[in-house]
Amino acid sequence: MRLKPLPEPPASLGALADLQRAVPLVPGTTDDCCARLRERRGLPDRQTANDWLALLRVLGLVRATPRGFVRTEADPTPKRVREGLREGVLxxxxxxxxxxxxxxxxxxxxxxxxxxxxxxxxxxxxxxxxxxxxxxxxxxxxxxxxxxxxxxxxxxxxxxxxxxxxxxx
Structure with a gap:
């Protein structure tokens, strides 16, 4: 299944890294992660934060665990983002x-x-x-x-x- 939601693209991959860093290293629920993304990245609402969380997951920058979402150690390189877009976005x-x-x-x-x-x-x-x-x-x-x-x-x-x-x- 491919991802439908697609937030506004960032100005650079550095800004994408900033979004990734807003996701905790210790697993957090979807609600916790969305609240943290909103607070740390100034996102306007929970839906936008949820869309970013889903996209970061498709790009391999965040992963789901039984206890919630965590950021990965992967960097948002052009190659990684290209592969994630190709394989996971509608x-x-x-x-x-x-x-x-x-x-x-x-x-x-x-x-x-x-x-x-x-x-x-x-x-x-x-x-x-x-x-x-x-x-x-x-x-x-x-x-x-x-x-x-x-x-x-x-x-x-x-x-x-x-x-x-x-x-x-």
């Missing part, structure tokens, strides 16, 4: 395929990514969110920016939110 394989086929004249945009993956949006997300199209367009934008953070996508110069395959593809 619609990454489809996005990477689109990026491979993209060019400077036909780059991938959030709108084109949404159009290409629209039918893959889980049915229950469509049913529970009256603005699911807007939500998933925003997610497409965040996904492209995450991929750009780790060189899987490269912004096209002179274009707003348009990408081609990055050097790490």
């Amino acid at each position: 619609l990454v394989p489809e996005t990477l395929s689109l990026l491979r086929d993209a060019s400077g004249t036909t780059p991938v945009t959030p709108a084109s990514l949404f159009a290409a993956t629209r039918e893959s949006v889980p049915r229950h997300d469509r049913a529970r969110d009256p603005n699911w199209e807007g939500s998933w367009r925003n997610r497409a934008d965040r996904l492209l920016r995450w991929l750009a953070l780790v060189d899987l996508a490269e912004p096209v110069s002179d274009a707003d939110a348009a990408y081609v395959a990055g050097n790490a593809m």
Whole structure:
């Protein structure tokens, strides 16, 4: 199963490391970890903190234990983040395929990514969110920016939110 929630990408992998360090070394419940993430990283609400906790887990920077969540000793390297995104985040394989086929004249945009993956949006997300199209367009934008953070996508110069395959593809 792949992760759906995708928080705003950080400005750098250093900021991702700061989020990881906000998770305790001693196991804590989900509620405890979310409260700690909110307090230490200034996250706006529990849902955002929970989304970060889930993503950090997919990236191998946090793990679940029988007693709760703990941060791992792993560093958020570009390679680790790329692997975590590829293997654990919904619609990454489809996005990477689109990026491979993209060019400077036909780059991938959030709108084109949404159009290409629209039918893959889980049915229950469509049913529970009256603005699911807007939500998933925003997610497409965040996904492209995450991929750009780790060189899987490269912004096209002179274009707003348009990408081609990055050097790490």
